[in-house]
Amino acid sequence: MENKPFTVERLLQLPLFNGVQVMAGKSGVSKEIYYVDNMETPTLTGFLRPNELILTTGYSFRHEPAMLCRLLDEMHRVGGAAVGIKTKRFIQEVPQEALDKSNQYGIPLFDIPLEITFIDMTHTVIDQILNRQAFLLREVREVNQQFTNLVLNRRTTELVVLIGHLLGCEAAVLNENKEVESCTTRFGGTDFVDKRPVQVGSKVMGYLAISRQLGEQEHFEEMCLDHAITVLAIEFTIRQSQQLQREREQESFLVELFSGSSHQEDLLRYRAQQLGIPLGRFFYVMVLQIRSANEKQGRDLYNQLVQKVNKPGVYTRKGVIINDSLIVLCSTVHDSAEKQRSEAEQVMSELAGACEELPAHPQLFAAIGGIREQLSDVPLSRQEAHKAMAICLHTQPKQKIVHFHEVLVEDLLLDAAGHPVLNALTSMLIEPIVVYDKEYGTELLATLSAFLRTGGNTKRVAEELFIHRNSVLYRLDRVSEIIQNDLNDPEVRFRLDVAMRVWKTKDIHSKAVL
Template identity: 25%
Template sequence: MAVRLTMKLLDLLNIPVFAQCKVLAGTSGLERSVHSVNIMDAPDIIHFLKPNELLLTTAYVLKDRPDALETLVSNMHEVGCAGLAVKTKRFLREIPQQALDAAERLQFPIIELPLEHTLGELVHQSVSYILEKTTEDLKYALESHRRFSDIVMSGKGLPEIIGALSELLGEPVLLLSSKLEPIARSFHFKRQPQYRELSARLPGALPSPLFTADAPYQLSLLEPVFFRGQRMRVYPIFSYQTHGALITLGPSHENLRLSKLAIEQAINVIRFEMLKTQAVKEKSWRYKNEFFSDLAEGLFRTDEDVVHRGRRYGLNGNQPIVCVVGRKDPPPGSNWTSAQVQKLSERDRLYDWLKMAFQKHDLTCCLFMKNDSIVLLLKNPPTTGLPKKLSSIIENIYQQHGVSLSFGVGKQVEKLTDIPLTFKEAAEALEFGGNCQKRQFVQLFHGRELSDLFRLLNVQDLQAFYKDTFLPLESLEDKEREDLLQTLHVYYDHHCSIAETAKRLYIHRNTVIYRLDKCRQLFGHEMTSPSASLRIRTAFLIKPML
């Protein structure tokens, strides 16, 4: 329970012992905080002073060199002291004008003390007053924190906390999310039309850098007319990410310490509640994305298995589905692989923007995250005009949020168990567009047309065909078998060119010749024969479907 306790110099000077004192310069600095009061008349006094400390002195050490007082004022200002109180008419008849000018320029208070009280009396009563107010503040902060904590412990949530804070302050209170959406509000926003209007207009009226400040700040309301001239105070709520902001309306709290303490304790409890909510959300996100990761890796054998786990995410049964994979574009000149969404909050925002944009374009989809990409499974996609809609979404998000996106689009599948195929196609299309140094693009997958026919075949038959084709390689060690398969794949993809195969695999052409001879011995025929070439090419084509 962090508590920031502040005593203003102006408040301290209002106690009776300071009744006869005079502020000679730096009046605008009386809002400085005072944490302690000290007496010192040492020549090297500046080395012993602390920030927010009020110094009482007779200026005895300066009586023979009054010009040094100007230097002392400047040094105390740099240290962050609260002010300088000097008992004149004893050793120093009056404060030099140059010291007063420096204090006025620095807004550093210089106070003339009367002769009636000793410095000891002044210090004693000052410290007693500070301790008394500090004790009051601590007690109030503890009681406020306990009240808000009890609300949470009783099973209630943010609306009740906001209601209790509004009751303590006696003014309207509104809690906004990081998306500027109302999370909770006091009764003013529920019962009074003018407050409901204000709540509805706030998200569009607030400045964009609302959460960039790390300290509370004030805004002056101009509209609606009912609120013109009123002050709105914004208290950003942070932890490891931005959670939102607490907003209060009413008179200034600058001199109301207890109100500020109540707000601070409420924010502590609100932050804890928001962290709990975020933890639950991230856990749900993790389960959702783990499901899609299992689906994309082909770990589900039947459509019923997919529906069993995917129903809660919108996958209710077989239907036409197209996979769209989206990703942030890298900065101009950067490698495509460097475009990564790093922060959870950034991913959440991108997720929400895409969800709203797809709904606006009448596209029904299930959204997932995989690695640094957002995956959208479009259900019953339109037969025409999909690329145009996706381009419009990319343009709108860039104009509204300044985020550059690109999409890769796979081919339509009819069965849930074929989703890994359309996902792989979409990811390959996205990678292809990125490697071509394009930005804000929609890249459709253009695969081999034979693959569409093979999808109609039974998976068990495809597996048997693949296994029978490469059965001669089963007796080899894993490393050697993989080397031969890779060589054959590249060899056929490059029109049986030994030179091009060696170039693509970064090996010597003699190594390619050796591996092809090894394959000829194992398969029992030339690798360039039409029948062998067709069968092996077909096996490589159906491999991604297994």
């Protein structure tokens, strides 16, 4: 059987319908027929279907021929195919208004000779419809088999070409961001006219775009398009499964790497290369932490951040969530702390939007470990980043980004924690000021801390503390009196600086920096 639609025109060419006269609506003889029904009741609404052929004796119109006009109106509304009526049986003559509507709507209205029985007509029409449907089903099954084979063999580009060939247009597969993944040779990025979503469950994973709109009569093409979308859902499911598996393997590798459980450099580099972990000349670790967020909000935000850090197309970093921290392995060609800080600022800028979208506006902080040339040394960079984060939290809690090199002195003092000399320095130089602040409600210790941090610049101290410069000078005089030392003496300032750093880090436990 030829792959031709079963139209009204082909119906009238069948031997059984020899002698049938088309009274009106000849412009619609190309309409395809999908259904056939005999109608002898006056009910005209609710049961008609698109592309349906209605056969009738006109019995229900015998007393009111104008009802034929209502039938044509309803068929026009639903997209019916044609009406065959035995005019010589009951109505004898078709009203001119019905003929006019038939011509207006393009719904063929033909006269059926009395000698042709309805059972013969119905049988013949149904036989043609079933043959046509069987042919289409065989064709669609073969097409679907081709689609499935191409998807299972991961040949998506060939699948798109086949879709374009079957539909006679350009076609493309778009990802969920509507970016072209594969397409026919002449497909333009914005040339698509129709875009069908490819869903896996309730989630849209991508789209199938074509450069023309399918017509109402192109049912074979529509079925091909539906099957293409179905197999593309399989393709996206396979991709999703592979991506999830890859992400789990990457996560497992990063956890193992940061823990320092593996020290074989060659093996680490081989596994990193196989898993798409960034490899460069130098490596360092950045630790990101969220503050001022409730527990659930924090978990959700960490998940958003790790997705942004690991987004496709970024080949210089990979992150994993470990113990309420986002730990990121960074690859770089630079070996300076300044370049590291610049890269960290860029990452923080990219991630800031996720925090700003939340109602509580949680804050994001970053700490950077030192540069390493070997993957096996990355755990040391991670330890340094955690140390920097813990130290900065106690010494400069408002500072958003800290590099380990900025807290080297504090790290050294932590290693010497409990030394009698350090205890003596804090006892002589810091504790008296703390006691005074508690007794009189002053802020001498904060003023002294800013004074030491700014190198004795009283103007900057005043700006930082939002007080007048004279107030700064007064407070510093009180400090000198309490500790009985001259703050302008370089040796005194050095001892004060060491004592202040020891005091600020005294509550940091060793577990907090490992």
